[in-house]
Structure formats: structure tokens, C-alpha cells
Amino acid sequence: MVLNRGMHPGVCLGLTLALYRRAHRAWTTTRNCSKSSGLAARQLRLCRDNLDLMPTVVHSALVGMETCQNQFRDWRWNCSSVLSVPNLNNDLIRGTREQAYVYGISSAALVHSVSRACSIGVTTKCSCGPLPRPIDEPEKDFKWGGCGDDVKFGLSFGEQFTDATLINKKGKTKHSKKSMMNRHNFRVGREVKRKRKKKMKILVPKRRGRSQFRSDELVYYERSPDYCKPDAKTGSVGTEGRQCTMGTRGRGSCASMCCGRGQYNYTQVITERCGCKYFWCCYVKCKTCTKVLKLNRCR
Structure with a gap:
């Protein structure tokens, strides 16, 4: 197998992203739970014990990837590196x-x-979530109905699946800086350093005046590159050829996206259906419209 420079084989994200390549697989046998899926040993055991949930786990990988790429579509780093899993660029391991x-x-x-998945009956391991307490009901005559999502089970299973990569072969919890970071991350990030507290290693903020992180803060310890130029060492693919917007400032603008290299302009002709009308009964008649778009790409 030949890998691109800067990519690392067999490095597991510790999550589910590598499973997106298995979106069309029928999870009917434990043989589907293989190392080629990009899962760690303990995740393979969970896979074999929860075959009915694996299509849901795969779906979550697709959701995570699509969300990441959508959120960062107009940033220099656009989350394109997730497409290389289970082989990872340096931007996802540093x-x-x-x-x-x-x-x-x-x-x-x-x-x-x-x-x-619990609330729609995908698995028998869980069902409906508990109903809200009476004091949460908006009106006296209001009654909760239907089947709520079983968040408690989702949290439990999710923790087992993700934290399975944070345990070593001897069954002990890993305490490396990276493992501690991965265990902690939930939302937004802030730079940190590692420090001992008595006999325990803990993550503490690098910024003075802060003693600890909130539970809703993502943490990281390595500075990111500017992602302007390709760099295998950092995992940057650069921004050459990326589409940008003229006349604006901030993310997505040519000034930010092109890193001072400038941009070139071009036009793109798009033909699409327009002016559609419904006629009784039963067809739709549309016109054909042509649009000329003026676009920009980074040099």
C-alpha cells in the first residue's frame, strides 16, 4: 500500500469517522467487524456485541464529517483531511x-x-427516553406523548465506543497528553499545557489567571499553521484553487483565503429549470433559465 507523504496508516481517530466508507455494508455478521474498518481492538468487541447498532454508528460518521466540512467550508482549513481516514494527515494527530x-x-x-436510534426501535438494547418531569410541562392540560430519544443510553454507548481507544493493551487508562486532550474535548478549543497535580497528570490552561477548563470547552496544545501553503509536516493542503468572495472581509474572503497571493476571476454558465407551473392534472411545465456567475479562485 502506498500512502501520501505526511499520512499515517493505522492511526485510529478514536471515534467513528473511518466507518463512513462502510455506509453501504450490511452489518449482518461479526466478520464485518474487522481491523480494516479503522477500529481499535476494544471497539471491535463493541462492534461484535452491537451489530444492530453499527449502521447507526456508520451514520453518525457521515453526520460528523458532513457537519465538519459544512462548518469550515469557507475557512482555510476546510476539514477535507477527514476524507483520508483511517489514514490521517498530521493536522488530525498533532x-x-x-x-x-x-x-x-x-x-x-x-x-x-x-x-x-433507540426511540425509533432500531435496537432492543434501549427504547424510549424518560418523560420530562411534571414541573416541566408548559400547561396544566398538556401531556407528553410519543417516544423520546434515549439520551442516557446514547451517552453511555458513545462513551464506551470513543473511550475504547484511550485504554492500553493492559486495560489501563492512557494518560498521555494527547489521550487526555481527546478525552476532554467536547466543544470549543483553547491552548493548554500539561502539569502534575499531586500524583495525577491534569490538563490546565496555559493562559495565566485560569485554573481549569469548563466542561464545554475543547482543548488543544499544539499551534495550528496558517494553512496557506501545502505542508506535509503539518498536514496543510494549502488554499490554491479555493473559491473565495471579493469585496468582503473575514473568513471566505479572497483577502483571507488567498493569503496575499491574489485571485483570478472567471465566469461560469449554469442552466437550470425555472418558472415552473403545475397543470391539472397532472404535470409540471418549466422554462429553462441561464445564469452567468462571476466567481473567484485563489492563485
């Missing part, structure tokens, strides 16, 4: 804020998808 976000969004997607 302890950067980009890695922090990918871990966080993947974990959230897994919990949400599994919780939802």
Missing part, C-alpha cells in the same frame, strides 16, 4: 484545535444518532 473539533463533533454525532 494535538491541534482542528483535531479537537473533529473529535468533539464526531463524539456528539455518535451520541445523537444512537439516542435517536
Whole structure:
């Protein structure tokens, strides 16, 4: 197998992203739970014990990837590196804020998808979530109905699945800086350093005046590159050829996206259906419209 420079085989994200390549697989036998799926040993055991949930886990991988790419579509780093899993670029293994976000969004997607799967009857391991307490009901005559998502089970399964990569072969919890970072990450990131507290290693903020992180903050410990030029060492693919917007400032603008290299302008002709009308009964008649778009790409 030949890998691109800067990519690492067999490095597991610790989550579910590598499973997106298995979206069309029928999870009917434990033989589907193989190392080629990009899962760690303990995740393979969970896979074999929860075959009915594996299509849901795969779906969560797709949700996580699509969300990441959508959120960063107009940033220099656009989350394109997730497409290389289970082989990873350096931007997803070096302890950067980009890695922090990918871990966080993947974990959230897994919990949400599994919780939802419980309420629609995908698995017999869980069912409906508990009904809200009476004091939460908006009106006296209001009654909760239907089947709520089993968030408690989703959280439990999600933790087992993600934290399975944070345990070594001897069954002990890993305490490396990267493992601690991955365990902590849930939402937004802030730079940190490692420090001992008595006999325990803990993550503490690098910024003075802060003693600890909130539970809703993502953490990272490695500075990110500017992602302007390709760099195999950092995992940057550069921004050459990326589409940008003229006349604006901030993310997505040519000034930010092109890193001072400038941009070139071009036009693109698009033909689409328009002016559609419904006629009784039963067909729709449309006109054909042509649009000329003026676009920009980074040099």
C-alpha cells in the first residue's frame, strides 16, 4: 500500500469517522467487524456485541464529517483531511484545535444518532427516553406523548465506543497528553499545557489567571499553521484553487483565503429549470433559465 507523504496508516481517530466508507455494508455478521474498518481492538468487541447498532454508528460518521466540512467550508482549513481516514494527515494527530473539533463533533454525532436510534426501535438494547418531569410541562392540560430519544443510553454507548481507544493493551487508562486532550474535548478549543497535580497528570490552561477548563470547552496544545501553503509536516493542503468572495472581509474572503497571493476571476454558465407551473392534472411545465456567475479562485 502506498500512502501520501505526511499520512499515517493505522492511526485510529478514536471515534467513528473511518466507518463512513462502510455506509453501504450490511452489518449482518461479526466478520464485518474487522481491523480494516479503522477500529481499535476494544471497539471491535463493541462492534461484535452491537451489530444492530453499527449502521447507526456508520451514520453518525457521515453526520460528523458532513457537519465538519459544512462548518469550515469557507475557512482555510476546510476539514477535507477527514476524507483520508483511517489514514490521517498530521493536522488530525498533532494535538491541534482542528483535531479537537473533529473529535468533539464526531463524539456528539455518535451520541445523537444512537439516542435517536433507540426511540425509533432500531435496537432492543434501549427504547424510549424518560418523560420530562411534571414541573416541566408548559400547561396544566398538556401531556407528553410519543417516544423520546434515549439520551442516557446514547451517552453511555458513545462513551464506551470513543473511550475504547484511550485504554492500553493492559486495560489501563492512557494518560498521555494527547489521550487526555481527546478525552476532554467536547466543544470549543483553547491552548493548554500539561502539569502534575499531586500524583495525577491534569490538563490546565496555559493562559495565566485560569485554573481549569469548563466542561464545554475543547482543548488543544499544539499551534495550528496558517494553512496557506501545502505542508506535509503539518498536514496543510494549502488554499490554491479555493473559491473565495471579493469585496468582503473575514473568513471566505479572497483577502483571507488567498493569503496575499491574489485571485483570478472567471465566469461560469449554469442552466437550470425555472418558472415552473403545475397543470391539472397532472404535470409540471418549466422554462429553462441561464445564469452567468462571476466567481473567484485563489492563485
